[in-house]
Amino acid sequence: MGTSAPRTGAVAPAVYHRTAVxxxxxxxxxxxxxxxxPTVVLLHGFPTSSHMFRRLIVDLAxxxxxxxxxxxxxxxxDAPPVTEFDYSFDNLTPVTLGLLDELGLERFALYIQDYGAPIGLRIASRRPQAVTALIVQSGNAYTEGFTPFWDVLFAHAADRGGNEAEVxxxxxxxxxRWQYTHGVPADRLDRLTPDTWTLDQALLDRxxxxxxxxxxxxDYQFNLDAYPTFQEYLREHRPPTLITWGEHDEIFGADGARAFIKDLPDAEQHLLDAGHFALETHGDEIAVLIRDFLGRVLR
Known part of the structure; x- marks a missing residue:
């Protein structure tokens, strides 16, 4: 199931744009x-949205x-102001869980990237029997993955008023724009569409x-406190895991991908010649890897 290549000449599957309260x-x-x-739940990172999965959804549907x-x-x-919603990863998680419950999804694979990782791994550690597989792209569960990019952010966490201008x-x-372009090989730069960072920036500027x-x-600092719980979940439940990570990611470094092997020795790991948003330049390759992986582990 799910191992065949996309159907040549077939009409592209419809993608529906929906909301739930x-x-x-x-x-x-x-x-x-x-x-x-079988359901796959795709959890995006910063500063993007489900838009990052626009092509992968069609490839796998x-x-x-x-x-x-x-x-x-x-x-x-919705993007309520900080005076009306306490933005934290602990508080974003039940919103995602509430959506899955609203949709009646009891079993699903999780694709986690960037911010999607601490949200998805909270879901997995709370409902381990619900998760059929993990697909991990540039999403940390170990301190090994942090690069110098994080120095200014962790300094901000320690003293919020001290370096806000830098943050x-x-x-x-x-x-x-740099989040999309860094680490991308020269022969793949023309695969990047400015639509991505233009949309992200327009939404950031609201x-x-x-x-x-x-x-x-x-709040990101408090995710590190949850890492032991995430790692215990991985060791105890050993979810089938596919890692497709940009080897040149300067935000979540490739050591973060390698660290998963400590607790998931059977994980399938692919370090791609890509940066942080590997789907933008290596989406075709990632779709093939996912199709093959899920076709085997979800049979």
């Missing part, structure tokens, strides 16, 4: 594929049921949204 907040999500097929939500504060989901630079157009992002920058 979770605890009074509107959550936007993309959906494709037959709901009777002939064999799988895909759900890709936007976290609160991102994409087209705010990470929310400006140059930094948003009134009040940069305060949301600053709050999540601050």
């Amino acid at each position: 979770v605890d009074g907040r509107t959550v936007y999500f993309r959906e494709a594929g037959d709901p009777a097929a 002939d064999a799988y049921h895909l759900i890709a939500p936007d976290h609160l504060g991102f994409g087209y989901s 705010r630079k990470l929310l400006e157009p140059e930094a948003t 009134p009040g949204n940069k305060d949301v992002q600053l709050q999540l920058f601050y």
Whole structure:
């Protein structure tokens, strides 16, 4: 099941753009594929949204049921101001769980990237029997993956007023574009569409949204406190895991990918000639890897 190549000449599967209300907040999500097929939940990172999965959803929808939500504060989901919602990874997690419950999803694979990793691994450690497989792309569960990029963020976490001007630079157009372009080999730069960083920046520039992002920058430090719980989940439950990680990622370094092997020695690891947003330049390769992997582990 799910091992064949995409059908040549077939009509592209429809992608549906939907919303659900979770605890009074509107959550936007993309959906494709037959709901009777195995489900894959796709959890995005910063500063993007479910838009990062726009092509992967189409690539896999002939064999799988895909759900890709936007976290609160991102994409087209509600983005209440920080005075009305306490933005933390602990608080974003039940919103995603609430969406999955609203959709009646009891079993699913998780694709986790960047911010999607601490949210997805909280879900997995709380509901281990629900998770059929993990697909990990540039999403840390170990301290080995942190690069010098994080120095300014951890300094901000220690003293929020001390370097806010430096941290705010990470929310400006140059930094948003860099997240997509760094680590990309020269022969693949023309695969990058400016639509990605242009959309991300437009959403970052909404009134009040940069305060949301600053709050999540601050809160990220508390994910490290949860790493032992995540690692215990991985050791105890040994979910089938595929790692597709940009080897040249300067945000979550490749050592973060290698660290998973300590607790998941059977994980399938692929370090790609890519940066942080590997789907943008290596989406075809990743889709093939996922199709092969899920076709074997979900049979």
